[in-house]
Amino acid sequence: MPGMKDFYMILRKPDFYDQFKCIASRCSDTCCIGWEIDIDETSQQSYSTVSGAFGNRLRENIVDGHFKLLPHDRCPFLDSSNLCEIYKHLGEGALCDICREHPRFVEVYGDIMERGLGLCCEEAVRLLFLGDKPLQFTACECDEPEDELDDDDREIRDQVLYERETMFNTLADENIPFAERLFKVFGYSSTNPFAPFESAEAMVSLLEKAESYGPAWDAALARIQNRIKAPSKPNGRAARIEDEGFFSETDSTRLLSYLIYRHYAKCLFEGREHGKRMFALFFWNVARFFTRELAGDCPEEFVKINAVKILSKQLEYCEEIMELVEITLDE
Numbered sequence: 001m002p003g004m005k006d007f008y009m010i011l012r013k014p015d016f017y018d019q020f021k022c023i024a025s026r027c028s029d030t031c032c033i034g035w036e037i038d039i040d041e042t043s044q045q046s047y048s049t050v051s052g053a054f055g056n057r058l059r060e061n062i063v064d065g066h067f068k069l070l071p072h073d074r075c076p077f078l079d080s081s082n083l084c085e086i087y088k089h090l091g092e093g094a095l096c097d098i099c100r101e102h103p104r105f106v107e108v109y110g111d112i113m114e115r116g117l118g119l120c121c122e123e124a125v126r127l128l129f130l131g132d133k134p135l136q137f138t139a140c141e142c143d144e145p146e147d148e149l150d151d152d153d154r155e156i157r158d159q160v161l162y163e164r165e166t167m168f169n170t171l172a173d174e175n176i177p178f179a180e181r182l183f184k185v186f187g188y189s190s191t192n193p194f195a196p197f198e199s200a201e202a203m204v205s206l207l208e209k210a211e212s213y214g215p216a217w218d219a220a221l222a223r224i225q226n227r228i229k230a231p232s233k234p235n236g237r238a239a240r241i242e243d244e245g246f247f248s249e250t251d252s253t254r255l256l257s258y259l260i261y262r263h264y265a266k267c268l269f270e271g272r273e274h275g276k277r278m279f280a281l282f283f284w285n286v287a288r289f290f291t292r293e294l295a296g297d298c299p300e301e302f303v304k305i306n307a308v309k310i311l312s313k314q315l316e317y318c319e320e321i322m323e324l325v326e327i328t329l330d331e
């Protein structure tokens, strides 16, 4: 029919996506500390027109396209209650793209758009683990421009998404034992718990190779190293490294599926499909073997959440680190 649109973009989201709302001052963390925030050009343009004392402060605190960080890497517009002063003075519409979107992410594969929430945010992690069923995804039509794909690329895209769908379905199939699901998706079995590494030390040495994102990670890594080395038995031998027991089977399948959702299909642009699959396994193993060491000192109900959050901050937000880890795991 004339005027009717023939093609729509498909928007896919994980089951907890729409529940997300930033908990702002109730957050034990804040995403306005510890990161350099790049300001998009449209926002920079609009900040250049804000009048009065606040406008002057805005401009004085922008250098080379990002906010000048204060000591301890605080955003200069984070007030003493950890609330955003740009939001308070100018409204939500004045936030730059990164602040408005964070911790959401988006990937586009031709006419398929996938949205999600980064696990650097404790509220996103809490919502991920709130689900009591294996992770599901919703899909609907949306009115966004698609990335053009030729027939060959579309075929490859469909093949990769089909493989990924098979992984999701297998991980979610509660009719087969969890261990069997892990074997089918990752070739993983408990006879080699640190696979694809031979030992906990080898697994941790990969973590040691990556540049730290900050003091919180330095402290977490030091706790992990101490646990591996510390003799805690009368015979002086190091304690056995095993699952610390914080993640239920459902937590584990949700986390593994989510990591595959976030990273696997990017093999269309970057290759390393095996490395991306194994990244999910590596992340889960580090999180469950070193949950307390990652989480540090926090109330019991936050241990699992904090462990995933700090590991995500360290691994998932730096392209170089993701590349290093995936290349190592791709072998």
Ligand code: SF4
Residues within 6 Å of the ligand: 021, 022, 023, 024, 027, 028, 029, 030, 031, 032, 102, 103, 120, 121, 122, 123, 124
């Ligand atoms: S980490 Fe999440 S909940 Fe906390 S301030 Fe950032 S977006 Fe909000």
